[in-house]
Amino acid sequence: MNLCLHGIIIIFVLFLFHIIAKDIGRYCLMSYSLIIISIFILLLTDKLIYDMSTLLIRL
Structure with missing residues (x-):
């Protein structure tokens, strides 16, 4: 589930970010680096x- x-x-x-990159072509590379950072x-x-959560389960 998680x-x-x-x-x-x-x-x-x-x-x-795809929508943002589509709207602003110049910042395409920047938006893709932001995708990597966000991931x-x-x-x-x-x-x-x-x-x-595992610590809480153990307690």
Whole structure:
């Protein structure tokens, strides 16, 4: 369930940045670097949430 939600969020972010890149052609490269950064942030926060939830389950 968590992975599915994570995938939906990534697809939504990619779609959002695709629209931005389409509207502003000059900032296309910048928007794609933002996609990569946002994916890393999502992965990091997801890992942190997962670690916290496993810790709570253990307690």
